[in-house]
Amino acid sequence: MHGVPAPQGIVLQARALAKSFGKVQALKSVSFSLRAGTVHTLLGENGAGKSTLLKILAGVHRPDGGQLLLDGAALRLDGPGDARRHGIAIVHQELSLAANLSVVDNLFAAHPPRRGLCIDEWAMHRAGAALLAKLGIAIGTATPVARLSMAQRQLVEIAKALNRPSRIVIMDEPTSSLSDNEARILFNIIARLVAEGRAVIYVSHRLEEVMRISDEITVMRDGSSVCTLARQQTCAEDLIALMVGREMKHLYPPRTVALRRGSPAALEVRGLNLAGRFQDIDFAVHAGEIVGFFGLVGAGRSDVMDALFGRYRCQGQVLMHGKALRLRSPADAIAHGMAFVTENRKEQGLVLGHSVQHNIAMVHVHSGRSGALLTDPAAEQALARNSVARLNIRIAGLWQPVGELSGGNQQKVVFAKWLAMRPRLLVLDEPTRGIDVGARFEIYALIRELAAAGTAVILVSSDLPEVLAMSDRLLVMRGKRLVSHLETHGLRQETVMAHATGARLP
Ligand SMILES: Nc1ncnc2c1ncn2[C@@H]1O[C@H](COP(=O)(O)OP(=O)(O)OP(=O)(O)O)[C@@H](O)[C@H]1O
Ligand SMILES: [Mg+2]
16 A cells, blocks of 8 residues: 655645535545646546546645645636636536537637737737647648537547646546547657646546556546556556456356347448448347447448448448338437437436436427326336436435436436337447446446347447457448458457458458
8 A cells, every 4th residue: 555655745735625516525535745747636426526636636626624735735626717727627527618610610619819808810820730740630720619529529539628827737538438549649748748747637437547647546436546556566456356346257248148139130231321421331139139330430430330220321221120211310319219329418318407216207298109108207207216316326216317327327317218118229329438447347237138128239349348248249340331240259469459450360
């Protein structure tokens, strides 16, 4: 176990910080020390209090108890502007860019360069381009943010935080929507910050990267810091045990029911085509089967899923249980018993201002499949309560607005909402992003359970160990086409990567 770090080089210290929101005690007692020139990672389950702690450090929330010290002197932060003046920058977990503005307008939203009273557009574009180039981010400054992918938006968000000189850079799950390529850009940025002597506070649920980039790791549980460890003194298994408070022998639940591929298939897709998006897509998923979709970013996976969900008009045929469907809108897809867990919960999944209960019962309302629920608040409540217990969603009550939940718990609500509908086909697009290891296991177990009950499942994921462990078959997309159909039994990661990149098989 790591002792007290050497006092030299400590820039920031938190001592017994506490914070409540009404009756919810988000932080009980958090202490840790941050040293210059290091990456300090906060690790903990969904709802452990990581984002709350970071928001206190960034001046967004005021703590109810405890102390903050900057360079050994008591620090009181009166708002985010105050934190910025002290050289503390933050990249929030939820993106905050204005989608209707350009990249550069977002980068300089708080402090555009001026000439006289006017904004100096030319200077702003030049400075914006220089910043992006320095960070190794290849995005045009004039591009409207609405046209960027989630990953690109995340990179712009990071650039925005770094657009001012800062000694302490806080990043709350910056990689949750990044692919490997963009994550590499981020890790280069972090390495540079550290080399310049700045301190980085980092949050992520991806243990491999935590083990790769951290110098020190503080584990949080239920609003308290449990311990701080030097990276060299620990390993992923120990960290998991500290985080969830028990040992986890298996990360993936095994298949318990033998798969029988009946005919006709639950879902059959024939010759699906959409110019510029995907070409000649043919595949089938059987009742009870879990089919993985793997591909590099831009391979076309999400577009195919959007087409299934009725978002595009395209050529080809979609059949369920042998019957051809006409899918003109998401409502059509839902009415046919399809459910979709998407990666962008803000735009496609949740109504943040509404209660947990309302969000979970929402699909029933739209699908019209369970009209009875609408007139039966007790049933609606029972349904919501059941999902909350099953997925271990941390909430103060079913009435709580979803917007108040921690990021990972919001993702669990998205899940609960679709599961409540008992779908015939469940499409999961990156379902475990931002979800802690313990809750991941619960979600995997639920997927298995649904499959055992006859749901056909499509699992789209960039997490290769995850798709390999969970799927019966794996379909690989490359360059907008389905290039391989692989049985997952005995399949190796290297082989899948070779199919996805078009490299020669190892
Ligand atoms: N504004 C708020 N109002 C009420 N409760 C809140 C608010 N913000 C956070 N909480 C509660 O505080 C607790 C800690 O949330 P926090 O967002 O800090 O968790 P986290 O560790 O960042 O989780 P995750 O890994 O899911 O992002 C949760 O129970 C959450 O519901
Ligand atoms: Mg969080």
